[in-house]
Amino acid sequence: MITKRIIPCLDVKDGRVVKGVNFLGLADVSSPVKLAEYYSKCGADELVFYDITASAEGRALFTDILREVASKVFIPLTVGGGINTVDDFARVLNCGADKVSVNSGAIRNPDLIPAAAKRYGSQCVVISADVKRVDGQFHVFAKGGREDTGMEAISWIKRCVDSGAGEVVLNSIDTDGVKGGFDLEMLEAVCDVVSVPVIASGGAGKIEDFVTLFKVLPKVDAGLAASIFHFGEVEICDLKQVLRDNDIIVRL
Amino acid sequence: MIAIIDYGVGNLFSLSHSLTSIGAEVEVTGDAEKILSADHVILPGVGAFGDAAAKLRETGLDDVVKEVAAKGVPVMGICLGMQLLLDKSFEFGEHAGLGLIPGEVRPISEVIPPDYKIPHIGWNALNVVRNHPIFRDIKPGDCVYFVHSYYGAKCPEVIATAEYGADLTAAVGRGNVVGCQFHPEKSGDVGLGILKAFCEWDGLDPLS
DSSP, rough: BOOOOEEEEEEEEEEEESSSHHHHHHTTTTTTHHEEEHOOOOOOOOEEEEEOOSSSHHHHHHHHHHHHHHTTTTEEEESSSSSOOOHHHHHHHHHSSSSSSSSSHHHHHHHHHHHHHHHHHHGEEEEEEEEEEEEEEEEEETTTTEEEEEEEHHHHHHHHHHHOOOOEEETTTTTTOOOOOHHHHHHHHHHHHHOOOOEEEEEESHHHHHHHHHHOOOOOOOEESHHHHHHHEEEEEEHHHHHHHTTTOOOO | EEEESSOOSOOHHHHHHHHHTOOHHHHHHHHOHHHHSSSSSOOOOSSHHHHHHHHHHHHHHHHHHHHHHTOOOOOETTTHHHHHHHHOOOOTTTTTTTOOOSSSEEEEEGGGGTOOOEEEEEEEEEEEEEOOOOGTTTTTEEEEEEEEEEEEETTTTTEEEEEEESSEEEEEEEETTTEESOOOOGSSSHHHHHHHHHTTTSSTTTTO
């Protein structure tokens, strides 16, 4: 049986992990390499690195770090942030990334996903969508969730998948940071229209939120979170044990 | 020295680093002499079967792989590299493979239930169906990482399967040639253990 995946997400700026990270026994909590090794040992099934750097220097530092992580941590790595062209795919894939997630780049340029899928295969192209309810409708937001594109989200995500995206990360802006659980209603709407893996993001506050996610929506393939892992509020090994105790198949 | 065959298909960064991390001496090469003098040979690959098979032929490396296999040198195909070891593929037309292990490559949609997602992406438990030296450290329930939409069908030499609505071929082995549908270089410590066992394998497979 295929296992449900647990994925920590690390925001990287100028080569360092930002957003509070609070680990006992980890000397350098902002080193992407140390954190990646730590999470890999704890049972993370995959890692997402999000480059939030704005400068070219920062971007070069990011690829150096990625190369170092990929030469030490042997689980799938997804990279997002600043992916606007097929050349950006090449830049991170050559440094050891396995998958590349696109967000604003795909909104600006509808040809990006088909072009990347044609060159690297759909398994390599992840559409990451920031979605929020506006007047009772799901809208796609751009620029890190700051700008309402006005586009209806579910049909837009379906178009991205139809044009070559092999996986969907759905970030609910409505539940993000609230720690009250994943946005099951929004996730179900996406699962109903796509046949590729769906990764839930935004809202996890405790272990039970992941149990609820996989019990209520068995079609969801993975749960992604950042701060609850970084602050040690949820330890991945404990989380996976509880999932298994609830008959959810995970890799231990 | 372990030769990773470079024929212009796919990204060999993780594979070469995973081997280096377990202490292997690695050379990523498309040079026939080097491949023929290697102690172990790995045939990687991602993408479409037809393109990869064509590139292997254009570079003349198809014959090199066959020659190295005939010498008894341990050979491992990974992912599309495993599929290339088989007789033929039905991915976008019909294409000939290397024919080192019997079998044909067919879409997983033919055997899995319609509500299962394609590609088969993620960690799946490995069911070892025949003991093989590369699985010396595998324990029941160990998971490895898969990414594929096609699988090895009609494979009498299957040595491991993965249950995904059907028992999909996860690994094949015949004599000194072995193939893994999953990515050992992306399968954490379990995958590194398989690569280490391969690097230390003499190419003899008593049960083959």
